[in-house]
Amino acid sequence: MTALVVAEHNNQELKPVTLNTVTAALGxxxxxxxxxxxxxxxxxxxxxAKVSGVAKVLxxxxxxxxxxxxxxxxxxxxxxSGDYDYILAPTTTNGKNVMPRVAALQDVSQISDxxxxxxxxxxxxxxxxxxxxxxxKSKDSKKIITVRNTAFDAAAASGGSAEIITLEEIxxxxxxxxxxxxxxxSDRPELTAADVIISGGRGMQNGDNFSxxxxxxxxxxxxxGASRAAVDSGFVPNDYQVGxxxxxxxPDLYIAVGISGAIQHLAGMKDxxxxxxxxxxxDAPIFQVADYGLVADLFEAMPELESKI
Amino acid sequence: MKILVxxxxxxxxxxxxxxxxxxxxxxxxxxxxAMNPFCxxxxxxxxxxxxxxxxxxxxxxxxGASSSQEQLRTALALGADRAILVETEVEAExxxxxxxLKSIVDxxxxxxxxxxxxxxxxxxNQTGQMLGALTGFSQATFASEVNLEGDSLSVTRxxxxxxxxxxxxxxxxxxxxxxxxxxxxxxxxxIMKAKSKPLDVIPAADLGVDxxxxxxxxxxxxxxxxEAGVIVETVDELIDxxxxxxxxxx
Numbered sequence: 001m002t003a004l005v006v007a008e009h010n011n012q013e014l015k016p017v018t019l020n021t022v023t024a025a026l027g028x029x030x031x032x033x034x035x036x037x038x039x040x041x042x043x044x045x046x047x048x049a050k051v052s053g054v055a056k057v058l059x060x061x062x063x064x065x066x067x068x069x070x071x072x073x074x075x076x077x078x079x080x081s082g083d084y085d086y087i088l089a090p091t092t093t094n095g096k097n098v099m100p101r102v103a104a105l106q107d108v109s110q111i112s113d114x115x116x117x118x119x120x121x122x123x124x125x126x127x128x129x130x131x132x133x134x135x136x137k138s139k140d141s142k143k144i145i146t147v148r149n150t151a152f153d154a155a156a157a158s159g160g161s162a163e164i165i166t167l168e169e170i171x172x173x174x175x176x177x178x179x180x181x182x183x184x185x186s187d188r189p190e191l192t193a194a195d196v197i198i199s200g201g202r203g204m205q206n207g208d209n210f211s212x213x214x215x216x217x218x219x220x221x222x223x224x225g226a227s228r229a230a231v232d233s234g235f236v237p238n239d240y241q242v243g244x245x246x247x248x249x250x251p252d253l254y255i256a257v258g259i260s261g262a263i264q265h266l267a268g269m270k271d272x273x274x275x276x277x278x279x280x281x282x283d284a285p286i287f288q289v290a291d292y293g294l295v296a297d298l299f300e301a302m303p304e305l306e307s308k309i
Numbered sequence: 310m311k312i313l314v315x316x317x318x319x320x321x322x323x324x325x326x327x328x329x330x331x332x333x334x335x336x337x338x339x340x341x342x343a344m345n346p347f348c349x350x351x352x353x354x355x356x357x358x359x360x361x362x363x364x365x366x367x368x369x370x371x372x373g374a375s376s377s378q379e380q381l382r383t384a385l386a387l388g389a390d391r392a393i394l395v396e397t398e399v400e401a402e403x404x405x406x407x408x409x410l411k412s413i414v415d416x417x418x419x420x421x422x423x424x425x426x427x428x429x430x431x432x433x434n435q436t437g438q439m440l441g442a443l444t445g446f447s448q449a450t451f452a453s454e455v456n457l458e459g460d461s462l463s464v465t466r467x468x469x470x471x472x473x474x475x476x477x478x479x480x481x482x483x484x485x486x487x488x489x490x491x492x493x494x495x496x497x498x499x500i501m502k503a504k505s506k507p508l509d510v511i512p513a514a515d516l517g518v519d520x521x522x523x524x525x526x527x528x529x530x531x532x533x534x535x536e537a538g539v540i541v542e543t544v545d546e547l548i549d550x551x552x553x554x555x556x557x558x559x
Contacts, residue, residue, distance in 0.1 A: 069475075070438065070448050093468040097450045100403065100435035104442035109404045109523035112433045122527060127432055128326045132335055135527040175447040176477040179463065183471035190470065196557070220558060231487070238453065238467050238488050244432065245487060247469070253557040263325060270535055274555045276547065282540075291538035291555065294547050304544045309558065 003030035003086035004058075006077060007048055008094055011041040011066065014048055016193050017090040019154035022051055024147040025088050026155065027117045031055045034162070035080070037073055039066035045164050052156035060167045067178035068094050074101035075171040081106055081142065091146040091248070092192075103144040110144045111136060115151040129244035130267030149192065150250035150271050184239060191242065194223035196253045199242055199269075200235070201227040203258020203279060203298055207235040212299070213257060215306040225249070227256075227265045243268035258298045261286030278302070310364040310457075312355045313419035315410055315440075316348035316384055318377040319430045332528040335430075344380045347425025349387075350485040353492040354455060355423050356388035363457050364421070366390050370413055372406050374398055378508060385503035386495035392506070397513035397520065403435035405520030410436070411443040412516040419480065421462070426451050426484040437484035447477035451486040 003025040008015040018034070025032045033056040036045045045059040058080070064072045077098070081087055087102065089095035091113045103110035115133070116124035122137045123145070191197060198213050198220070210224065217224050225247070226240040242249055244267040254272035259265060261277070261284055269275070270289050277290035280297050287293040294301060320326055320335075321343040329336045344352075358364040369384035370393040371377045381392035395409050414422070427434035441448035449464035453472065456463040466473045467486045495503070513520060541547045551558045 067473075070441070070450070074438075074442060093451060093466075096434050097438065097448075100433075100438035101442040101448070103435070104404060104407060104439035107404070109402050110433070110435055111524065112435060126532065127529070128320070128335065128430060129432065130532060131326055132328050132529050133532050134529050137525045137527055139523050139525065173445075173447075176449070176475055179474040179476055181468070181471065181473045192469070228487070237471075238486065239469065239471055244429075245427075253551070253555075270532075274551070274557050275535075275538075276551070287540070288537045289535045292547055292550050293538065293540045294542075294544065295540060296544075301544055305548070308544060308548055 001030050001085045002083060003028055003032050003088060004081070004084040005032060005034045006087065006089040006095070006098070007034050007036050007044070008090055008092055009036065009038060009041060009044045011038045012043065014044050016154060017092055017149040019051060019157060020149035020152045021088050021090045021147045022053060022155040023152040024114070024117065025086065026053045027152070028086055028120060030086060033058060035077065036060070037065040037076055039063050049162040049164050050158050050160050052159040054160050054162040057162050057164045058167055059164055060169055062170045064170055064172035068098070069176050069178065070097045070101050071173040071176055072171050073098045074105060075173065076169055077102045078105040079169055079171070080167065084142070086143045086145065088145045088147055090149050095146045099144060099146050106142055106144065108140045108142050108144045109138065110146070111138055112146050113148045114145055115148045126267065129264045131263060148248060150248050184237065188217060189221065189223045191223045191225055191247050191249055194251050196220045196222035197225050197242070197249055197251045198222045198255040198257060199225035199227065199259060200230055200257050201259030202229040202233060204230060204235055210236055212302045216302065216309060219306065219309050227259045227262065229262070256286050256290070257302065259286055260284045261289065310421065311366045311368070311417065311419045312358065312364050313414065313417060313422045314351050314355050314367060314369050314384065314389065315422070315424045315436070316352065316369055316371050316380055317345045317428045318342055318371065318373055318380045319345045319428050322346055322429055328529040328531060332530055334526060334529050344383050345425050345428045347427060347485050349492040350489050351423040351425050352384050352387050352389060353490045354485060357490065358457060359388065368393060368417060368419070370395065370410065372397060372401055372409050372513065381508055382503050383495060385506045386500045387493065390506065392508040394508065394510045395513050395516065396510050399513070399520055401520045402522050402524060403433050403439055404523065405518070407436050407439035407443055408518045409513055409516055409520060410440050412518060414444055421479065422446070422482045424484055426486055437482050441482045446480045446482050448482045449475050449477050450484040452483050453486050453488045455483060455489065
């Protein structure tokens with residue numbers, strides 16, 4: 001029994017979420033292979049070969065795979081899926097984009113965003129924005145799975161010495177073309193990889209006020225996030241969004257500022273180790289999940305916090 | 310240009326659902342139902358393309374029980390021209406749903422299919438991509454901007470860390486993200502008008518597609534609850550707790 005992990009990378013380095021997916025794959029008691037599909041990405045394959053527990057790395061390099069276009073990658077994964085009992089990818093925008101296409105090509109019902117493995121065919125996954133947890137058993141012989149990275153520890157990035165095998169399986173459907181990518185440049189850590197996150201909500205009142213969070217984020221080495229309400233109000237871009245329809249995070253410290261704590265936001269951050277809530281409404285639901293709550297006007301509390309931290 | 314908009318009837322997003330006491334599923338008794346919010350965005354985008362003179366016809370389609378006609382009427386009130394209900398009592402999975410949608414695509418030959426990126430009940434985020442695989446169409450998921458000029462479709466997608474723009478060939482599948490647009494409310498005259506627009510009902514069995522579930526729900530439970538902590542009185546006390554009790558800052 002063998003599992004294939006479809007790696008997340010940017011042709012230069014392996015994204016840390018891949019390591020959590022490797023752990024999930026190892027949790028299925030499988031031989032684990034990692035697919036590195038991209039262009040000029042052999043360094044990523046070498047990085048993946050060092051990941052503890054990985055038995056084999058498959059490397060495919062082509063311009064057709066450079067930007068991870070769903071049509072091309074899904075056909076590739078489907079074509080090489082024959083030997084695998086499990087195919088897993090992290091629940092990232094890439095994983096979500098590609099894996100259902102693989103699943104339909106293989107006539108398999110995908111199991112999305114698993115948060116726990118109960119047995120070789122039974123998994124837990126959140127439904128209804130995390131309000132309920134469904135335990136589902138797959139009857140398909142092949143299992144196609146996306147993995148909630150916060151629910152699995154990262155595999156060790158070193159210690160392995162997997163064999164790297166180069167594949168010549170090139171598929172270019174020629175029906176979609178990459179034009180450009182605008183990745184927000186930031187010195188701060190990525191939301192899904194940060195140890196500390198400070199998020200603002202509707203209580204921030206406008207986008208300019210998010211600068212109040214920046215000083216503290218700099219001091220703590222934190223990423224800055226936002227609630228859906230703040231994104232919907234146009235304060236900050238969508239990639240700041242923490243929640244069921246945004247990013248799922250579980251840092252060591254999560255500071256929620258001016259966030260009421262709607263269900264869909266809590267679904268995205270309630271696995272954080274320590275949660276701090278700062279809100280002037282003492283009845284805000286966020287206080288029901290916070291380890292430490294401070295009922296205060298954020299425009300007074302945040303400058304004080306910044307100066308004293 | 311013909312646009313197909315598959316939609317779904319789901320529990321209203323304001324409702325906090327709970328598992329049934331026997332844990333066999335989610336308790337949907339007397340719960341308010343509505344069109345999935347991402348589907349509303351899909352309908353809105355199609356209507357805007359039609360209003361801009363870039364599309365001639367919008368067909369709303371759903372897979373579900375007879376009660377789903379209510380959401381199709383909403384889509385008609387928002388601007389869809391006609392609607393199709395593929396009727397089944399089976400709670401089909403995204404794979405089965407996309408197979409049924411493929412049958413509708415074969416009949417209707419749309420140039421563009423716009424649908425929500427996920428339904429807020431199952432949170433699967435699969436149907437659009439699966440339909441892409443079954444039809445062989447191009448796909449652009451999680452769209453925050455759609456530009457259609459003649460045969461050329463440019464879509465900006467919400468991806469981790471930023472935005473990505475793709476040019477994709479028609480026929481194409483686009484799934485909607487939150488910021489694509491702000492859906493309108495249906496006006497009363499349009500709600501009245503929608504009642505006389507065509508709504509075809511096709512029994513799912515007539516489409517000859519196997520939609521039997523592949524996943525068995527063993528149980529549905531509440532997530533582990535997090536216990537509320539303490540309320541601190543001052544910023545100083547908060548910093549003290551974080552340093553000395555939680556030890557998450559130094």
